[in-house]
Amino acid sequence: MKLRDYQIEDANFLASLPCSACFNEQRTGKTPTALKTIKLRGLENENILIITTASSIYQWKDEYERWLEKPCQICTGTPKKKEESISSWTHGLIVSIDSFKETSNRNGLVDPILHQKPSMIILDEAHKIKNPKTASAKAIFKTTKIPYRLALTGTPAQGKPYDIYSILRFLL
DSSP states (O other), X not given: OOOOHHHHHHHHHHHTSXXXXXXXXXXXXXXXXXXXXXXXXXXXTSOEEEEEOGGGHHHXXXXXXXXXXXXXXXOOSSHHHHHHHHHTOOSEEEEEHHHHSOOSSSOOSHHHHHXXXXXXXXXXXXXXXXXXXXXXXXXXXXXXXXXXXXXXXXXXOSSSGXXXXXXXXXXX
């Protein structure tokens, strides 16, 4: 497995900053670039949190384990199963943004995950938090104490320049 030249350049740049974003177009390899960033930062033995869409969870797990050669857990299932995944978390943990957020009907996973003190968070499909008033965006904003933050999306501003506000708030 080898990254393309532009991915190596991107990973080197992203690793040079504690908080950064990759807004490359869709299908250009943002996932391997992000995983290379983990290696460049020397964080492959740390707790890394990946928040993505439910449909991308298993793809992220495969890519994480292939590129980093470390175990990666998926946080899905019943509340008890999710709690077990979080408490036994080493290396990578992948959770859907819908499971992560809190709603009036259920507790999210924000507090238990932050209690484990992740070293880095990767927010995939970061455009999903474009409205800062949503439960998803509010949950993501609680992660700003995580030392290294990386946002990934091919469509950072879908309609108006304001759409990028929440991503910048997450990063800065």
